[in-house]
Amino acid sequence: MPIEEMLVKVKGNLKIEDDSMDLLITDVIQExxxxxxxxxxxxxxxxxxxxxxxxxxxxxxxxxGKRYLT
Incomplete structure (x- = not known):
């Protein structure tokens, strides 16, 4: 399955309708x-x-949205 299809599938299952989380999802897929x-x-x-x-x-x-480094 291409990365773009996985992105659409994850967004659909999480009910994300905008592009605000595309970078996060793509990063997780790539990792x-x-x-x-x-x-x-x-x-x-x-x-x-x-x-x-x-x-x-x-x-x-x-x-x-704050990320803390320890």
Missing amino acids: CLNYCNLTEPPVELEPFIRRKVKTIMDYEAETG
């Missing part, structure tokens, strides 16, 4: 591809990517 040494994401990877994106979105909503 997964790099870690797994893949060129295209398999459809089976969608739930993992969706959960990672949702976790980041929840964290940013809770902290007001």
